Amino acid sequence: MYEIIEGFLEAARLIVTLDPDVIAISVRSIIISLTATVLASLVAVPLGAAIYFGTFPGRKSLINLIQTLYSLPTVVVGLLIFLLISRVGPFGFMRLLFTPTAMVIAQTILVLPIMTGLTISALSGVDPVIRDTLRSLGATRLQFLANIMREAKFALLATVAIGFGRAISEVGAAILVGGNIMASSFASSTRVLTTAISLETSMGNISESIALGIILLAIALAVNLVITTIQHR
C-alpha cells in the first residue's frame, strides 16, 4: 500500500519540480486526446443528429451497431489502424505509423461510437415540443440543429467529457500505432501518459505508474472543470 502514498509523493515531486519529461508527456497526452475528442465531436454530433432525426431503413440496426461498437477493444482499433497505415497498408505511403497523428486518428475512431451513441441519447432528451417549436418558427436545417444542440448542451458536453475520458485513458491503440517512442524531439515522440504508465508498470515501477496516473487524473479534472463551467453557462 505504501506504493500508493509514494505515488502521491512522486506525483507531487514530478509536478513541483516540473520534470521536463513528464511535462512533455503530459502536454502530448492533452494535445492528442483533445484533438481526437474535438475531431470525434465534429463527426459524432452531426452523425448522431442525422441518425436521430433520420428515417431511413435500417436505422434501428445502425443504432444497435453503434451500441455494439462501445465494446470495441482499443487494441482492435489500434490493429485496424495499424493495418491501414503500416507501410504495406493502403495508406502506408503517408508514413503515419509511429506518429502522434496516427494516435489522434486511432483515438478519434475509438471514441466515435460512444460519442455518436451518446449524442443520440442527448438529442432524444430534448422535449419534442421544443423540436416542433423550432420547426414551426421556420428554422432551416442548420438553425434547427444549432438550436436543438443548444437545448441539449448539458448532455452533449457530458458526452464530450466521456469521449475525452476514454481517449486519454486508452492505451492499446496508442501503443500499437504510436509505439511509445521517446525521441529527442517533442514532435517525433509518441509517449503519452498511458503508454508511459504501461511501461513503468512493466518495469515494476509501481510508484511511478501511480504518480503518472495521478497526473492524468489531474488533467482530466481540469478539463472537466472547464466543461462543467461551459455546461452551466
Place this chain on the structure above:
Amino acid sequence: MYEIIEGFLEAARLIVTLDPDVIAISVRSIIISLTATVLASLVAVPLGAAIYFGTFPGRKSLINLIQTLYSLPTVVVGLLIFLLISRVGPFGFMRLLFTPTAMVIAQTILVLPIMTGLTISALSGVDPVIRDTLRSLGATRLQFLANIMREAKFALLATVAIGFGRAISEVGAAILVGGNIMASSFASSTRVLTTAISLETSMGNISESIALGIILLAIALAVNLVITTIQHR
C-alpha cells in the same frame, strides 16, 4: 489489409469448429464482464440516485470527481487493485490475485464512475413534474426510486450497455490482476478475449487478433440486442 479478411475467415473458422480454447475464453469474458456490470449497476444506480436527489454539501464537487474518474486508465485501476490484493497488500490473505474474482472486482471498479455518472444523467432526464407527481401520490423513498427508474428505463439500460462495453473491452486491469493465465482447468485460467487479443498481437498474429476482436463484438452485439429488447418493452 488482407489480414482483416483473414481475420473474418479465422473468426468464422473458430466459431464453426467450436474451438475449445476460444469458447472457454469467450465464456470467461462473458461471465466476468457481465458479473462486473451487474455488480456495478447494483452500486452505481443507488449511488447515482443518492447523489442526484441528495442535497449535501460538496455535491457538485462529487459529480465533478465522478466525471473525472471517467478518465481513470484501466492500468491504474489494475495497479490499485493489484496493490490491495497482492500477497503483501492488505487483502493479500484472500489470495485473490490472478483469479477471475480479481478481474470482476477490477472491472466493477473501472465501470463504476461512468455508470454512476450516466445514472445521474439518466435521472435528470426525467420530467420534474413526474417527480412531483410521484411525491404527491405519497410514494415512499423506495417507491419513488423504483418509479423514477422505470421512467428512466431507456437511459438506464443504455448506461448498462455502456458499462458492459467498457468492461468487456478493457485489457489493462484484466491483465494486471488476472494475468492472462492459460491453465489447464477452466477455473484457474484468467485469459479473456481482450488479454488473448493482446497476446496474439504481441506475437504478431494479427489475423488471430482480429478474429478474436470479431468474436468479442459478436458477443457485445448479442448483449446489446437483449438490452434493446428490454428497453422497448
Place this chain on the structure above:
Amino acid sequence: TTTDQTPVEKQQLRIATTTSLDDTKLLAHLTPIFEEKYNAEVLIVSAGTGKALEYGQRGDVDVMMVHDRAREDTFIADGYGINRRVFAYNYFVLVGPESDPAGVANMAPEAAFTAIREKGTAGDANVIFVSRGDASGTHSKEQSLWKAAGFNYTTEVKGSGDWYQEAGTGMGATLEMANEKEAYTLSDIGTFLAYKGDLDLVPIVDEGDSLLNVYCAMQINPAKYPDINSTVAKDWINFLISDEIQQEIASFGVDKYGQPLFYAAQDDWEKIGVTEAEVKDPIA
C-alpha cells in the same frame, strides 16, 4: 527517409526492439551518443519479439534488435533482414521461491526442468512453473530447453496440468505472477535484476550454456522496401559493434546493480556460437 515532422537535416532511424533492451535502459543510454555523433534522431519502438518481427516484416522500421536465433534465421531466409550483427549477450536465469519446492537448485537447466515437470505432473501443488507463453524470445528459449530436456512442448508440457501456467504477458508481469504464486519461471537477467527489489524470488539455476541469451541487430532489407533508411541503419549497427560502444555495453548497469547486465559480444564470439564476422565486421 524523412517524415514531415523533423527538421530537414536530421535523419530518422526507427528501431524495433525486444522489450528487455529497452526496459533495462540500455538503449536510452546509447542513443544520445549515436544521435550526437551522426546527427540523427533515433525512434525506439519496444515490443515483444513477435510484434517486433511483424513491424520489421512490414517495413515499418529500419532496424530490428531481437534475441531469438531461430526466428531471426527464418526472417533473414525470407529476405526481410540482412546484415545481422551480434552486439551483446547474457544469460537467462531460472528463478523460483527461496524454498525451492522442486529441489532443483544448481542443477543443469535441462535436469531442473525435468525435475520440475515431474513434481508438477505428479500433483505436488507447491510446484508451479509460470511460462511467458507469449512467443517472445524468452518463451522461445524456454521451449528449446524443454525440447533439450527431451519433451514435446505442445503435448507433454503445455496443458499437461495446472502446474504449468502460461502467463501470456511480458517478463515483468510474469515475474510478478511467479512471485505471487511462489512459482518457477525463466527470466532474462536484466529484467530480473530490475525487479529484484520487489520480489521474493531468487535465482535457482543461472549457469549453463543452454541459458545463453544472444542479442543481435539487423537491417531491414532495402531491396524489399527501397525507401527504407539504410544508411543510418548501417551506421547504427556499426556503432553497436564499435569498440567504444562494446565497452559501454560491458559496463552498463554495474553502478546500479553491482554486476553488468550484458556482456560485450566482441571477443566472445566463439562462446556464443557465432562467426567472428558477425560480431566484428562493420557493414559496408
Place this chain on the structure above:
Amino acid sequence: MIELEGVRKQFDEKIVLDGVVGRIERGEIFAVIGPSGSGKSTLLRLIDLLDTPTGGAIRVNGADIHAGKSLAIQRMMGMVFQKPAVFNTTVAENIAVGLRFRGAREAAIREKVEEALEMVDLSGYGDRRARTLSGGEMQRVALARAMVIEPEILLMDEPTANLDPVSVATIEDLVVRINRDLGTTVLISTHDMYQGQRLAHRLGVLMNGVFAQVGTPREVFTLPASREVARFVGIENIVDGVVVGENGATAVDAGGVRVRVAAPLAPGERVSLCIRSEDLRIAPADAAKAPPGKNALPGTVASIVPRGPFSRVTVDCGFALSSVISWKRVDDLDLREGSSVTVSFAPESVHAVRRE
C-alpha cells in the same frame, strides 16, 4: 387560402381525422372548436407541417403543402402550442428566435422583442430565465414568439387555456388587432366557445373526425346543425319530440307537452328542439298570460344554481327547461325550489334539428 380536402389522420388503429373538408379565407379568423380529443391539435399540426396526413390534401394558396414541404411555406405560418415549451435561455432570446432564423438585424430584433413583450404584458421580463416562468407567463411568451415574426397565418392551439380573464382579454384584443392591422389569417383552436365566438369570423365544430358544422358564430350558436353540436355549443335546453300539425301552425309534441315552432316541419318527423336559456322568460305563475302565439308552459322550479354573476334556474314543465337570470331578478321574483312559475318563449326562439 387554406383548403382542407378530405384531410385524414390515423394513429395506429385510431382514426382521428376522417376526411375534414373546409376552407379558411385570407384574412379570416377561423376557430376550431370541439370536444377534448376530437383532433383540434392534430389538425393544426398537420397544417403547420409538423405531421403528415394519412389521406387528403391541405392547400395553402392553391399549393399542396405536404407535396413538397418548403421552408417558405413553413415561414408563412406561426404556431402557438397547446402546452408551450420554452427554450432554456432568457425570455427575450426566446422571443427573438424566429427573427434570428430570418436573419433580422440585432437592433430590429431588440426593438421588436421589446414591443412583443409589451403586447403580452411582460415588459421587464426580458432578462428572466424562461424556464422559471409560471404557466400563464410561459403561454404569453409562446404567443409573443409566434406573433413577433408576423406570420401570414397564425395557428393557435388553445392559446389562452392557462390565462386569467384579464390576460385573456389582452390576448384576444391583440389577436383582433393583428388580424385587422396586418391582415393575418388566424386559425385558433379553443375549447372556450365564447372565445371562439368573440374572436372568430367563422367557426368549425370538429366532431367524430369531421366538421359537424361550419358557420358564423351566430349560425353555429343559434342554428346548430345537430343535437350534438347544440349540446356542445352550450344550448341548455334540448327537448326531443315529434312534429304534429296544430291549427295550421307547426308544433312539436314532447312527452305530452306541446311546443309551438316557427319553422315549417313535416308532421311525424322526430326532432330535437333547441332553446337558448336566455330566450326563456320566467314569470310568476299568476302573471299575465303570454300573448297568443307565444309558448307559455307552467311548471315548478326544480333548482337554482349560481353561475357567474347569474343564477341558473331550472324549471320542470314536463321536461326540464333552464334559464340563466341575474341574482337580483331571482330575489325580485322571490324564486325558490318548488315555486310555481310560467316559462314563456317565442316560437321563433325554438330551433329544431332532425334526429336520425
Place this chain on the structure above:
Amino acid sequence: MIELEGVRKQFDEKIVLDGVVGRIERGEIFAVIGPSGSGKSTLLRLIDLLDTPTGGAIRVNGADIHAGKSLAIQRMMGMVFQKPAVFNTTVAENIAVGLRFRGAREAAIREKVEEALEMVDLSGYGDRRARTLSGGEMQRVALARAMVIEPEILLMDEPTANLDPVSVATIEDLVVRINRDLGTTVLISTHDMYQGQRLAHRLGVLMNGVFAQVGTPREVFTLPASREVARFVGIENIVDGVVVGENGATAVDAGGVRVRVAAPLAPGERVSLCIRSEDLRIAPADAAKAPPGKNALPGTVASIVPRGPFSRVTVDCGFALSSVISWKRVDDLDLREGSSVTVSFAPESVHAVRRE
C-alpha cells in the same frame, strides 16, 4: 383544517408570496383565483410539500407540515398539476400508481381504476399508452389519478384549463360530488372565476403576494374589496369619483356626472364605483323616466360587441358604461352605434370602494 400563517415564498430576488394568511375549513371547497403569475401554483405546491416556504407556516390539523415532513401528511393529500405529466405506461397503470403505493390489492385496484376512468369519461382508454393522449385527455387522467386515492385534501391547479365546456361540467360535477359524498376538502386554483364561483364555498383572491380578499363568491363578486379585485372579478364598469352630499342622500361626482349611491359615504372621499353590467338597464332615450331615486343617465351607444350568446353594449354617459344583453334585445331596441339611450340602475347596485 389548513391554516396559512404568513406564508412567504421567494425565488432568488423575486418575492412571490408575501405573507399569505388564510384558513381553509374541513370539507370546504376553497378556490384560489388571481392573475397569471400571482403565485397560485406556488401556494398549492407549498401545501403539497413539494416546495418549502421561505417564511411563515402551513398547518394541517394544527401541525406545521413543513416542520417534520411526513409520509402520512403527504398521503392525506392529492394534487392535480397545472401541466400534468403522465408516466410512460398505460392509462390504467397511471391511475393505479397511488393505490399501489398504498399497497391496495390487485382486484381492488382494477375496480377502482375502472370506476375512475368512467368518472372522467375515459372508459375504454385503460390500455392506451398515456403518452399519446390529447391535452385534455391527459388532464383527465391526472384528475383520475389524484382522485382515486380518495385524499382528505384534494389540491387542483387549474384542473380544467385544457377542457371543453362539456368535460368541464363533468369534472365540476365530480368535484362537487366528491366533496359532498366523501367530505373531501378541495383547494382549487383557477383562472376561471365563474368556475371558482360555481364550485367554491369560499374564494381567495391572490394578488401582490397576499389574499386581497377572502369571502363567499357572492361577497367577492358583488362587494370586491378593492378596485383591483373588482377589475379582476370582471366588473366591467368601474367609475372613479368623489363623494358629495346631495339632498341627504349620498352621491358621487364622476367628472361632472352625478351617481346616487345607497351606502353611506363621507363627503370628500375619493372612491371607485363598481357597477355590474347586468344591473344596468338600457332603454331608448325617449322611454318613460326612471322612478325617482334611481339613476338614469343619458348617453349614446359607443359600441356593440358580440360576446357569447350576448352582445356587449357600451354607452358613453360622460364615462363609459357597458351592459351585456341578448342579441334579441339589441334587435328589439334597434340599438346601433350612435343611438341615444338612457342607462338606468338602482343606487343599491352601486358598490363603492375607497381609493388610496
